[in-house]
Amino acid sequence: MTLIELATKAKEAKYEIALLSTEVKNKAILAAADALEKNSAEIIRANAIDMANGEKKGLNQGLLDRLKLDEGRIKGMADGLRVVVELEDPIGKITEEFDRPNGLKIKKRLVPIGVVGVIYEARPNVTADVFGLCFKTGNAVILKGGSDALESNNAIVKVIKASLQENGLPVDAITLIEDTTRESTNQMMRMNDYIDVLIPRGGAGLIKSVVENASVPVIETGSGNCHIYVDYDADIDMAISIIENAKTQRIGVCNACESLVINEQIAASLLPALNSKLREHGVQIFADEKSRSFMEGSDAATEKDFATEYLDYIISVKTVSNVDEAIAHINKYNTGHSESIITNDKENAEKFLSGIDAACVYVNASTRFTDGFEFGFGAEIGISTQKLHARGPMGLLALTSYKYTIYGDGQIRK
Amino acid sequence: MTLIELATKAKEAKYEIALLSTEVKNKAILAAADALEKNSAEIIRANAIDMANGEKKGLNQGLLDRLKLDEGRIKGMADGLRVVVELEDPIGKITEEFDRPNGLKIKKRLVPIGVVGVIYEARPNVTADVFGLCFKTGNAVILKGGSDALESNNAIVKVIKASLQENGLPVDAITLIEDTTRESTNQMMRMNDYIDVLIPRGGAGLIKSVVENASVPVIETGSGNCHIYVDYDADIDMAISIIENAKTQRIGVCNACESLVINEQIAASLLPALNSKLREHGVQIFADEKSRSFMEGSDAATEKDFATEYLDYIISVKTVSNVDEAIAHINKYNTGHSESIITNDKENAEKFLSGIDAACVYVNASTRFTDGFEFGFGAEIGISTQKLHARGPMGLLALTSYKYTIYGDGQIRK
Known part of the structure; x- marks a missing residue:
């Protein structure tokens, strides 16, 4: 599928996911956690290919360590998802409510952002983490992982998609872009009609490139002097x-x-x-x-x-x-x-x-x-160093937007 | 001065303005309102040059009408500033407060965004409006108006700067970029080290251009199907x-x-x-x-x-x-x-x-x-059609960010 086709499916899925109840979302995240553990052998097999390629390519020990998955780390990913289930679901919450003299009743309601794009490097655990946080907040997610982790990411996404399907939920809640070329990244960064926000996770070079090239709104993360x-x-x-x-x-x-x-x-x-x-x-x-x-x-x-x-x-x-x-x-x-x-x-x-x-x-x-867990948010999608939308450690709230719902009885503007 | 020099001064000013008390800010905005009325003859003279140029250039009646300033419209601008004085100052407000088990006390505090860049077309009243909203929220503002309104904008900014100076306040709280070329706009849109947010105000073409070309975070406004x-x-x-x-x-x-x-x-x-x-x-x-x-x-x-x-x-x-x-x-x-x-x-x-x-x-x-005044915000910097940071009518709150202030007594991370 082309990037546009993938993004179209994600956009269709977002409308459906936005309306899911907390109960349904939690059930799906728990099922995904179980599925990851159940299919750990398959994931580890895929990861072994990435590891072998990485060694051949001469990746340094630090990168290889970040890339590696074993039973323990897969259990860690699954437990990470289970933690997200325990967190309060912000979606639907009315954060403000006010009446106007003309009788209009205005309620500010927390809603999902929509389609969240995440561009990251060779840490496959991000794949499951980001899915959990985005799904809990009713967002569809499009993932662009590094080429070094492609097999691992693919295996993880396949397991999550299968688990969503078993639960009768939209499999396009999570999408992995398999084309890891720079062209496809550049295209993704300019898909304003499909992607509502981009969150880069990785080194300074990656983040700078996204900030400079994206037309989709970006949450800048990470760099800390x-x-x-x-x-x-x-x-x-x-x-x-x-x-x-x-x-x-x-x-x-x-x-x-x-x-x-x-x-x-x-x-x-x-x-x-x-x-x-x-x-x-x-x-x-x-x-x-x-x-x-x-x-x-x-x-x-x-x-x-x-x-x-x-x-x-x-x-x-x-x-x-x-x-x-x-x-x-x-x-x-x-x-x-x-x-x-x-x-x-x-x-x-x-x-x-x-x-x-x-x-x-x-x-x-x-x-x-400075950390989402240390701040008690229970999870972290990153640490924002910009001033728009979210600043500092970002928990579930950073993955929400709001809409005004307005109740009238025929009001027109004079 | 070059754009970098102007932006450096605005950045220096932002630290000072961020710390001003509500009382000082209100006094300065009232003084600016009075100064606009007192110097209306000069502003109208400058506007007459823009109007004559506009007619020569063949601007349509709608544009000429938006461009025109007279005593009544200048009074309108001044009264707009006086309305902003009456609004509650959000800066410094603690919106959340929580203690951690290790004894850290965390307070989330509303702060100015910093330097706000506004790119707009031929409506000189925007110049005063934007200054009032930004100054009230402790932000410095860099304005890039259309070439058709250059003389009018210059006259307005001059009056406001003189009024700030008389009050012993940083004149670089407001900066007008006089170079109205496309190159200077492009440069402005990529000054991430100086400008914290860009707000385009104008037609669909202007907004699209800013969204596509800016690396500075943008709040997209305006287009409504x-x-x-x-x-x-x-x-x-x-x-x-x-x-x-x-x-x-x-x-x-x-x-x-x-x-x-x-x-x-x-x-x-x-x-x-x-x-x-x-x-x-x-x-x-x-x-x-x-x-x-x-x-x-x-x-x-x-x-x-x-x-x-x-x-x-x-x-x-x-x-x-x-x-x-x-x-x-x-x-x-x-x-x-x-x-x-x-x-x-x-x-x-x-x-x-x-x-x-x-x-x-x-x-x-x-x-x-859908309008800041109709919603009771008392003012409006625009209507956001994106999902990050602010959505819908944007009042003073949209011009704020936050920081976490954390009080410890020697805590280190284990």
């Missing part, structure tokens, strides 16, 4: 513990800390100890002149360091003379993701919370908490 | 009155009715009378075969008619055998704007409200009510 600012009066132990956590607990994630901003009044008492702690983890440090003298073994930071999301055991350090300077520095270099201040000064904390332009702004906590 | 479906048991007088209103009260607007869907059971009793009423207004009718026999003087409708937003004294008519068929027809041809059902059947009304994919879905009322 996150800062921690240590204020003049911060608790030194707390600062070191939070920075250690935010930098080293998991380096490859978007909410990891990439850059430190240090009040120069606290530099002498904080930095030598912090330096030792970071060295224990093998963190390489690019520091400005004032901080370098307190951080043995550090290298000189350039402008480029402050703008880099390392996703590695590397961090940059910048000294400032006050919180205003810290805010200005962070607003200049951050990606609107997560920023934290370590302070005991309540006024400075509020200044930081108000002045920083980012999805999540913390006082005395690690940036690593 | 609105339908009225008359169900089998509708009140005939009500149906005629609502259709007359929605089609003829104002033809050039996006919430005007462009297409009728008629249950064939009611065709014989409704259509002859409706035909006479529409003929009184000189409405040309393109009807399908079944309805044509009841509508003397009508022409045969083609597929293209059902897809056309006429914005004229023209309407298309399609017969269907039931509400499901009506919903399917409307979902196929509508633009997601406003659709209405005229019925006494409550079940069909609910079916229509649930099944129709549009921003505003009416029962027994004219589609002409």
Whole structure:
């Protein structure tokens, strides 16, 4: 089938799925979870082909690890779906209700977005995750996975489609685009008549390409050049513990800390100890002149360091003379993701919370908490770094839109 | 100044404006309103140049009328600003608040979007309107008006900037791009590092161009192929009155009715009378075969008619055998704007409200009510026909984003 034919079917399916009751949707998601487990052998067989191709192609260990599926990971996918079943269904909820002087009764009602397009890389578990979140919110989903995971994704989608069919539900609730060429991705990104939103999930290159080339509305996710600012009066132990956590607990994630901003009044008492702690983890440090003298073994930071999301055991350090300077520095270099201040000064904390332009702004906590599960949303479709529609961790609500339903008795406009 | 220089200044201003109190913002908007009235002679002089150029260029009467400014219209602009002052300021409002088991206290806080870009055509009143709405919500605005209104827009922006300066506020809260070439528009649409959202206001061509070419997130507005479906048991007088209103009260607007869907059971009793009423207004009718026999003087409708937003004294008519068929027809041809059902059947009304994919879905009322003022929002930045961020009439809330502010006492992620 051509992309247009696939998208037409998804669009037809969306009208049907939008009207399903919570009960029917939950039953279908549970059935899909069971089906994934039941057909795990088949999925693992398909995955083995991807793995063999990946090894032949010389994919690095990290990518191969993300690609790999086994019984445990398939159970993880199934359990992920079961968690979604437990979440409250936002669809149909009336979020506002008001009457007009002319007698019109207006109700704002949560509805599915419609057809959600997801472009992602070589993580086949995304396939099941995204299906669960979209189906629960009454959306049809069109998936464009990386070519490295094609066999695995295909196997997963086949199992889910078969399970939907057994339950008498539209199989086009989930569609995998098998053509993994760049042309087909480009075409998908411009199908405004069929796809209501695009969510790219993957590295910075993928996201940039989607933002630059899509005419379909995009929710930009992922990139995080996150800062921690240590204020003049911060608790030194707390600062070191939070920075250690935010930098080293998991380096490859978007909410990891990439850059430190240090009040120069606290530099002498904080930095030598912090330096030792970071060295224990093998963190390489690019520091400005004032901080370098307190951080043995550090290298000189350039402008480029402050703008880099390392996703590695590397961090940059910048000294400032006050919180205003810290805010200005962070607003200049951050990606609107997560920023934290370590302070005991309540006024400075509020200044930081108000002045920083980012999805999540913390006082005395690690940036690593920016996450749908940590926020208690029970699920996550991604972390938005844009300001439209959804910002920060996105749970089920981010997959909804609304409509106004208006009840009249013959009103006309004068 | 280059576009980048202008945008850099707007970006700097946004951080300052975001922190202004409601009182300061209101005072500045009132001062701008007064200044517009005080400097009306200068604005009218500038407008006279645009008008003379427009006449020389052969702009049609409709465009010239939209372009023209006089004392009354300038007072209208000023009063529009005064209305915005009366509206509740959403910025800073905490819309959600929750604690996590680890002690983190999370507050979701409404914040400005940042820098709002507006691309519009030859209506200089938009310049003041947009400034008021954006400034009230703490946003900086970059305006790209049509070349036909350049002198008028320049004069208005100059007055507002002078008024901001007198009040000690950042003059870069409002920026007019004087370079009205297509290249500068294209550049503006791709300034993701400076502009947080683009709102095109104007005809279908302008909006399509922005949607297709922008990499900055867009809120799509305006296009309305609105339908009225008359169900089998509708009140005939009500149906005629609502259709007359929605089609003829104002033809050039996006919430005007462009297409009728008629249950064939009611065709014989409704259509002859409706035909006479529409003929009184000189409405040309393109009807399908079944309805044509009841509508003397009508022409045969083609597929293209059902897809056309006429914005004229023209309407298309399609017969269907039931509400499901009506919903399917409307979902196929509508633009997601406003659709209405005229019925006494409550079940069909609910079916229509649930099944129709549009921003505003009416029962027994004219589609002409889709409007920020009619909805009681007190102002309108446009009517969104997309599903992300804002849908339907957009008031001040559509110009806000949110951030999560998170209070901890040393939490790190395990």
